[in-house]
Amino acid sequence: MFIFQMGLLEFTEKGIYCSHADVYIDPWKPVKKALITHGHADHSRPGHQYYLATPEAAPIIRYRLGNEIRIQTLPFGSAQTINGVKFSFHPAGHIIGSAQVRVEYKGEVWVVSGDYKLENDGLSTPFEPVPCNVFITECTFGLPIYQWKDQAEVFAEINQWWQENKDAGKVSILTGYALGKAQRLLFGLDQSIGPVFTHGAIENVNEIIRAQGITLPETQRVEADMKKRIFEGSLILTTPSSVGTSWLQRFKPYSVAMASGWMALRGARRRRAADRGFVLSDHADWDGLNAAVSATGASRIITTHGYTNLYSRWLVEQGLDAMEAKTEFEGEVNDVT
Ligand SMILES: [Zn+2]
Numbered sequence: 001m002f003i004f005q006m007g008l009l010e011f012t013e014k015g016i017y018c019s020h021a022d023v024y025i026d027p028w029k030p031v032k033k034a035l036i037t038h039g040h041a042d043h044s045r046p047g048h049q050y051y052l053a054t055p056e057a058a059p060i061i062r063y064r065l066g067n068e069i070r071i072q073t074l075p076f077g078s079a080q081t082i083n084g085v086k087f088s089f090h091p092a093g094h095i096i097g098s099a100q101v102r103v104e105y106k107g108e109v110w111v112v113s114g115d116y117k118l119e120n121d122g123l124s125t126p127f128e129p130v131p132c133n134v135f136i137t138e139c140t141f142g143l144p145i146y147q148w149k150d151q152a153e154v155f156a157e158i159n160q161w162w163q164e165n166k167d168a169g170k171v172s173i174l175t176g177y178a179l180g181k182a183q184r185l186l187f188g189l190d191q192s193i194g195p196v197f198t199h200g201a202i203e204n205v206n207e208i209i210r211a212q213g214i215t216l217p218e219t220q221r222v223e224a225d226m227k228k229r230i231f232e233g234s235l236i237l238t239t240p241s242s243v244g245t246s247w248l249q250r251f252k253p254y255s256v257a258m259a260s261g262w263m264a265l266r267g268a269r270r271r272r273a274a275d276r277g278f279v280l281s282d283h284a285d286w287d288g289l290n291a292a293v294s295a296t297g298a299s300r301i302i303t304t305h306g307y308t309n310l311y312s313r314w315l316v317e318q319g320l321d322a323m324e325a326k327t328e329f330e331g332e333v334n335d336v337t
């Protein structure tokens with residue numbers, strides 16, 4: 001039944017499992033007890049009997065999975081010991097409340113990264129390397145072609161594109177995932193150019209985050225009865241899945257841009273029917289992954305998400321004991337809600 005057994009944690013058909021404590025980390029099938037790194041749909045799935053997450057991540061998990069779920073919180077740096085195994089959450093810098101999970105048993109330490117990035121986005125608690133023996137790392141963008149620019153540079157490009165659209169009498173349609181990317185974009189937008197409107201899927205998430213006491217820049221939800229005039233010179237923040245739907249028609253004439261790590265790939269923008277692509281990701285780039293791996297001091301690395309085979313081979317060439325693991329995590333995909 002087990003895909004492979006490897007020590008303190010193992011990869012089973014339900015997810016990453018600690019048998020000593022009978023606990024799963026981001027399981028993809030229903031389990032008794034789940035530690036959740038963050039609220040994205042591939043990590044935070046329905047049907048578990050008990051959830052444990054950071055206090056910052058819990059509201060969005062509850063919003064997405066329903067108020068009836070049993071969820072408890074554990075702040076960054078605090079530990080919970082289950083049957084002698086010590087679990088703690090440490091900042092992953094990916095989205096609000098996103099955590100790495102540290103697992104310690106009889107002096108051996110494993111860390112599950114979840115999704116992470118090293119650049120401080122001003123919203124997520126910044127990534128902290130956690131020393132460990134074994135590091136289970138995502139590698140969504142684990143190829144040398146993925147090199148992110150400084151976010152300030154990307155935001156300057158986005159704002160320039162917005163200004164140019166405004167000057168040309170066009171509405172700017174900017175897409176990003178509803179949880180994480182959309183809020184990060186909001187912080188980078190220069191609202192002296194014009195007002196920012198949001199798709200309902202994004203505004204719902206904004207409301208949850210504001211209710212946590214976090215101040216987000218001002219936004220207005222697009223309502224069905226709004227007159228076309230009101231959108232002149234504005235920027236509409238929407239989800240990637242809304243592109244190509246009739247929802248966009250009312251904003252004509254417009255220009256569509258996507259903000260995603262995938263925009264670094266040739267052809268990605270065209271395939272997704274966008275006029276512009278901005279390379280902005282909430283995952284670590286190639287240098288970020290290598291810096292994170294080396295900062296843990298881990299001698300064993302297990303790769304998940306994305307280029308697992310190529311990235312683990314690269315690590316082996318660097319003299320590390322590395323292998324890939326098959327999971328049901330998805331990289332930076334189209335987030336539905
Ligand atoms: Zn994620």
Ligand SMILES: [Zn+2]
Pocket residue numbers: 040042043114115305329330331
């Ligand atoms: Zn993920």
